[in-house]
Amino acid sequence: MTAARLLVAALRDPGSVAGLSAEQWTALLTAARAERLIGTLAHRLDRRSVPEAVARILADAEEGAKQERRAALWEAEMARRALASLDLPVVLLKGTAFAAAGLDAGQGRSIGDLDILVPRDALDAVEQALRAFGWEPVKEDAYDDAYYRRWMHELPPLIHRERDRMIDVHHTILPPTARPTPDAEALLADAVPLGNGLSILSPADMVVHAAAHLYADGDLAGGLRNLWDIDRLLREFASDDFWRQLDERARRHDLAGAVRRALRQAADLYGAPIPDGWRARFTVDPLYRRRLLARDGWGRQGHSFTRLGFYIRSHWLRMPPLMLARHLWTKATRKPA
Amino acid sequence: MTTPVYAADPPSARAVVELDELVAVLHRPSGATHLLASPAPELLDALAEGPADARTLLERLSRRYDLIGSEADAIEARMEELVTAGLVWRA
Amino acid sequence: MRHAHAVRVGPVGFRVGAAWRAPVEALAALYEGYPEPEGAIPDLTVRLYPERPWRRWLRPSVAISGDYWLPDAAPLPLEQGLLAAEMGMNLQVALGWRRHLLLHCSAVERGGRVLLMSGASGSGKSTLATLLAMNGWRFLGDEFAFVSLEDGRIHPFPRAASLKNQAIAAVRQAGGTVGPVIEDTPKGRIGYWRPPADALARMAETAPPALLLFPRFGFAEAVEPMAPSEAFMRLTQASTNYVALGEAGFTALSRLVRTVPALTIDYPDSATGMALAERLWSEA
Numbered sequence: 001m002t003a004a005r006l007l008v009a010a011l012r013d014p015g016s017v018a019g020l021s022a023e024q025w026t027a028l029l030t031a032a033r034a035e036r037l038i039g040t041l042a043h044r045l046d047r048r049s050v051p052e053a054v055a056r057i058l059a060d061a062e063e064g065a066k067q068e069r070r071a072a073l074w075e076a077e078m079a080r081r082a083l084a085s086l087d088l089p090v091v092l093l094k095g096t097a098f099a100a101a102g103l104d105a106g107q108g109r110s111i112g113d114l115d116i117l118v119p120r121d122a123l124d125a126v127e128q129a130l131r132a133f134g135w136e137p138v139k140e141d142a143y144d145d146a147y148y149r150r151w152m153h154e155l156p157p158l159i160h161r162e163r164d165r166m167i168d169v170h171h172t173i174l175p176p177t178a179r180p181t182p183d184a185e186a187l188l189a190d191a192v193p194l195g196n197g198l199s200i201l202s203p204a205d206m207v208v209h210a211a212a213h214l215y216a217d218g219d220l221a222g223g224l225r226n227l228w229d230i231d232r233l234l235r236e237f238a239s240d241d242f243w244r245q246l247d248e249r250a251r252r253h254d255l256a257g258a259v260r261r262a263l264r265q266a267a268d269l270y271g272a273p274i275p276d277g278w279r280a281r282f283t284v285d286p287l288y289r290r291r292l293l294a295r296d297g298w299g300r301q302g303h304s305f306t307r308l309g310f311y312i313r314s315h316w317l318r319m320p321p322l323m324l325a326r327h328l329w330t331k332a333t334r335k336p337a
Numbered sequence: 338m339t340t341p342v343y344a345a346d347p348p349s350a351r352a353v354v355e356l357d358e359l360v361a362v363l364h365r366p367s368g369a370t371h372l373l374a375s376p377a378p379e380l381l382d383a384l385a386e387g388p389a390d391a392r393t394l395l396e397r398l399s400r401r402y403d404l405i406g407s408e409a410d411a412i413e414a415r416m417e418e419l420v421t422a423g424l425v426w427r428a
Numbered sequence: 429m430r431h432a433h434a435v436r437v438g439p440v441g442f443r444v445g446a447a448w449r450a451p452v453e454a455l456a457a458l459y460e461g462y463p464e465p466e467g468a469i470p471d472l473t474v475r476l477y478p479e480r481p482w483r484r485w486l487r488p489s490v491a492i493s494g495d496y497w498l499p500d501a502a503p504l505p506l507e508q509g510l511l512a513a514e515m516g517m518n519l520q521v522a523l524g525w526r527r528h529l530l531l532h533c534s535a536v537e538r539g540g541r542v543l544l545m546s547g548a549s550g551s552g553k554s555t556l557a558t559l560l561a562m563n564g565w566r567f568l569g570d571e572f573a574f575v576s577l578e579d580g581r582i583h584p585f586p587r588a589a590s591l592k593n594q595a596i597a598a599v600r601q602a603g604g605t606v607g608p609v610i611e612d613t614p615k616g617r618i619g620y621w622r623p624p625a626d627a628l629a630r631m632a633e634t635a636p637p638a639l640l641l642f643p644r645f646g647f648a649e650a651v652e653p654m655a656p657s658e659a660f661m662r663l664t665q666a667s668t669n670y671v672a673l674g675e676a677g678f679t680a681l682s683r684l685v686r687t688v689p690a691l692t693i694d695y696p697d698s699a700t701g702m703a704l705a706e707r708l709w710s711e712a
Binding site for chain 2: 067070071073074077078081134163
């Protein structure tokens, strides 16, 4: 079994780790780190029933995840304080949202940058307010700056000069140039306030966003974690009403295909609950599966040809062809700093 | 312009160790460490009674300490530094 | 990976994998006599690999990665593969270890108490620790001091000391064996000094810190006491995991600076540095 398969099995069924050899444990832990799922694994496994050396590594991971969670929630609070005077909805996205809302998907999860969603027409005011509170642009490069503002669905990333933490300010969940065009107003309109001045997406939109992120907005890197998020969200939200809402929202955001593929993939890997009717209509895409499970016992991402294919694919999805050519050409001819 | 009212997390949100003339403070919600000189630690303690503006803080401090030449303006300047550090916010 | 070696240094189990045989063989030779990772499950993984597939043969260059990595870690030529392995191990510890507070310090022990020396590259902390270890002190490490989060005791991490430029001659002159030596690295000439058998045999034996020195090499002899708050601030800068540890790090570091006297020492040459350290130790 490849390391990635060991990891998926351990997350799905913690009992599957019984009897693993030292070599298999090493491969599993290394793959879990590389996929940024070690904190989640630590949360899932019972440390009393694993070898001592493993228990120590898992204890470290659990503690690390706790610190990451604290730092992430603090960044959210700092953003809230910076933006309070604008009187805007500030919607937390991804890991920070899961942690702030106390969702299962946030348990042990590694959380990096802060991602927030704000109304598009408030972007300038948001940027000014953040700058006044100590955030500043990461990239000084004029081309990158224009690229972000024009083609991506976010401000250029800002970093806080004292805390050294990044914030990504989005006005939608996919680049405007991507073929699907999510309904950003609906995302904001249905956001759920947490009661502390911050909001999260509605349950259905949260799943749609995770799916969009996986297939349309990236090269499947971090796919195992992303699908784990989806699995946990589905287990927490599953109900007849929820499936109806999810179907409606996925169509509304022009992401029905991506959402169904993601759900099917989550069901395939982690046994996520999905409606029978949805399961029957689709088969598992072997290329995606192979790509997702490519991590080896040294933490390396294998199958480099598959990877290149996905890299190009993700760029095509993000940008119409002419723009892609221009982007690659500008990147290629830019002199190194 | 109205005078700002400041608030802080309760003292249980901070671990405090006196090193010398400086006090090391770990702010638990942020995980950040601050080295504070007087009167910053005293101002944080004074906020334990609840949110207050600079004048009220001055009154609270003068109940506990003999203050010489302290003015609300100076307190406000210290409070703004604590706001920047994330230890205090404008209520 | 094609070639691999696993080794335990103090509390840390490492596994180093490489696309080439040479770096792994050099590593195995340098760490001969060190134990295996506990339970044969390493804590940290280092990977040495060609930056591009063809770079395994053509002007081979060794990229360093592992469980933790930096985006801007520059690759090294294959002749410096051992240095790449060592840097990879340092990187994993610096970014990944959280069972102790890590201070960028050398550490030696005598009479059951530990002398810590903190300083940047060029301060002479490695040289002083090596020379003291050849002079009746037990060598605990020249790169990281592992401070226990529970009781503040120092755990040995007796890696081979990495000596740079003039330090190689200074240690040889004092009768020490330095080798292998790697020329023309980004840090100049680097030579490794293997800790004595005693340091290896006692690598699980912890001891409390008693004195903290901040040495500066190349200045006229001077000693200045340092306030606890300044030591605290400087050690947060000299720690790779203080922030990541949260309150546990705060507790360990504030305990250290309140209980252990700190001094800066300037010294013009190794002999003066040694004499100063010995004198201050006897007064501490």
